[in-house]
Amino acid sequence: MVKSHLKNRMALAALTFCLVHALAISSGCKKKQRPEDAQQTVTPQKTEHIAAPEPSERIEKIDTSKKIGLRILYAGLPNTERTKDFVEFLTTHFERVETVDYNSFTGSLPADFDVAIIDHDGVDVRAPTPTISRTYSRATVTMGVPGAHICSRLSLKTAYL
Amino acid sequence: MGDAAHAESLEHEVYSRPFKVEPEFEFRQTPTNYRGFPDGDKLPDKMKVWLVQDTGKNYGGVVARSHGFTDSPDAEILALGFNRGKEYGAVGVGRHGNILQWGYSAPPSKMTQAGKNFFLNCICYVHRFDGKAPLVRRSSSHRMNAIRLAALIDRIKDESFFSSTFSPDLKKKYERDPNGLVQYYRDDFELIYRDRTFQIDNELKSLGINSNRSIDTLERLISLLKDDTHADTARLLLARYMNQSFESPAQWQSWLEANRDRIFFSDVGDYKFLVAPEGYLDKKEPVAF
Numbered sequence: 001m002v003k004s005h006l007k008n009r010m011a012l013a014a015l016t017f018c019l020v021h022a023l024a025i026s027s028g029c030k031k032k033q034r035p036e037d038a039q040q041t042v043t044p045q046k047t048e049h050i051a052a053p054e055p056s057e058r059i060e061k062i063d064t065s066k067k068i069g070l071r072i073l074y075a076g077l078p079n080t081e082r083t084k085d086f087v088e089f090l091t092t093h094f095e096r097v098e099t100v101d102y103n104s105f106t107g108s109l110p111a112d113f114d115v116a117i118i119d120h121d122g123v124d125v126r127a128p129t130p131t132i133s134r135t136y137s138r139a140t141v142t143m144g145v146p147g148a149h150i151c152s153r154l155s156l157k158t159a160y161l
Numbered sequence: 162m163g164d165a166a167h168a169e170s171l172e173h174e175v176y177s178r179p180f181k182v183e184p185e186f187e188f189r190q191t192p193t194n195y196r197g198f199p200d201g202d203k204l205p206d207k208m209k210v211w212l213v214q215d216t217g218k219n220y221g222g223v224v225a226r227s228h229g230f231t232d233s234p235d236a237e238i239l240a241l242g243f244n245r246g247k248e249y250g251a252v253g254v255g256r257h258g259n260i261l262q263w264g265y266s267a268p269p270s271k272m273t274q275a276g277k278n279f280f281l282n283c284i285c286y287v288h289r290f291d292g293k294a295p296l297v298r299r300s301s302s303h304r305m306n307a308i309r310l311a312a313l314i315d316r317i318k319d320e321s322f323f324s325s326t327f328s329p330d331l332k333k334k335y336e337r338d339p340n341g342l343v344q345y346y347r348d349d350f351e352l353i354y355r356d357r358t359f360q361i362d363n364e365l366k367s368l369g370i371n372s373n374r375s376i377d378t379l380e381r382l383i384s385l386l387k388d389d390t391h392a393d394t395a396r397l398l399l400a401r402y403m404n405q406s407f408e409s410p411a412q413w414q415s416w417l418e419a420n421r422d423r424i425f426f427s428d429v430g431d432y433k434f435l436v437a438p439e440g441y442l443d444k445k446e447p448v449a450f
Binding site (some may be wrong): 155 | 179221222223225226229230233236252255256257258259260261262263264265266267268269270277281283284285287288289290291292293294295298299300429448
């Protein structure tokens with residue numbers, strides 16, 4: 001009876017040791033697979049100039065129910081469904097959204113705007129291309145085929161061809 | 162380009178901040194046009210993509226050429242566009258300096274939820290590059306185009322094409338042998354540069370240097386300025402690959418040491434070593450929410 005009890009205790013001790021050992025190995029493995037380490041190894045060559053993403057816990061802290069604190073100038077075609085579509089969407093998400101006529105956009109983005117969006121109709125290969133100076137350096141999103149033509153005129157890598 | 166993007170680059174912050182982009186993936190037949198570009202034959206039969214928008218069309222948007230897109234630190238690829246006209250790797254959404262080009266065509270109401278989040282994130286992301294005009298402009302053709310165009314040499318009839326692509330000697334030698342010309346450029350891919358046409362840098366090769374775009378090459382050329390046997394060739398090559406010049410080897414050396422971390426080589430920027438200005442690569446903090 002005593003022998004059997006001793007055997008059981010020894011088996012239990014051995015099992016506990018194995019479990020603790022396995023946990024230690026497992027946590028060691030996990031440590032080696034931190035997201036930031038994984039990112040370093042999988043970053044493709046094409047994105048070598050892209051800064052590494054920030055840790056994901058910062059994302060969770062963002063309250064996405066609030067509007068984004070950026071002031072957007074949307075340069076589009078006045079009185080079109082497309083412009084209405086964009087403005088409605090942007091207004092839902094950004095602190096301030098104003099519009100200007102695509103055809104009159106010259107790149108002189110007022111200082112009280114943060115980002116310009118230059119949009120014609122997304123597809124027209126013959127859309128007029130606004131004349132924007134090569135010294136233009138304000139944060140801008142160009143849209144679709146007409147946007148690519150703007151980039152062509154500025155000799156950018158984002159150009160049409 | 163239609164509605165889809167390839168499922169790559171998704172680790173970039175533009176897929177997670179401030180909105181999480183959660184694409185729904187699907188597999189599509191590899192477009193036949195991809196096969197016609199260098200290494201297109203190595204692609205799988207089907208490719209993983211996700212829908213940025215849902216117009217049901219496979220045209221309407223636009224992609225930029227991939228070759229040379231990332232050869233300067235002012236540009237980055239944010240989404241590869243699934244396209245029916247250019248190569249695999251062509252850029253559906255990309256940034257060059259302060260400008261982010263969104264190649265898709267649809268308004269927000271026709272974007273998928275993942276597409277909407279991606280679009281919003283792109284607007285937030287480009288704000289971090291406000292004031293950062295591009296460092297280089299497209300002023301030359303990337304070396305990969307030598308290979309792409311060499312494969313077409315027996316199909317192109319326009320003589321004016323050759324005056325800016327292949328030298329008369331190469332044209333004569335390979336006009337009925339596109340594979341031979343492709344191999345000619347592949348053999349010395351790292352030594353291709355442009356002087357009106359695509360050339361192989363035999364001066365560099367004669368020095369035993371096997372790449373014209375490595376910082377080690379620049380370092381070596383500067384060190385050869387002190388070697389009487391090779392100084393003239395080194396000066397010639399530095400003039401070929403640099404926009405600026407210095408009188409003495411010591412001045413070259415101190416310039417190199419002061420700028421080493423910010424030097425890059427760009428084919429698209431005319432096959433030159435260039436320097437990113439100090440602070441250029443620092444990004445603005447993300448906007449507060």
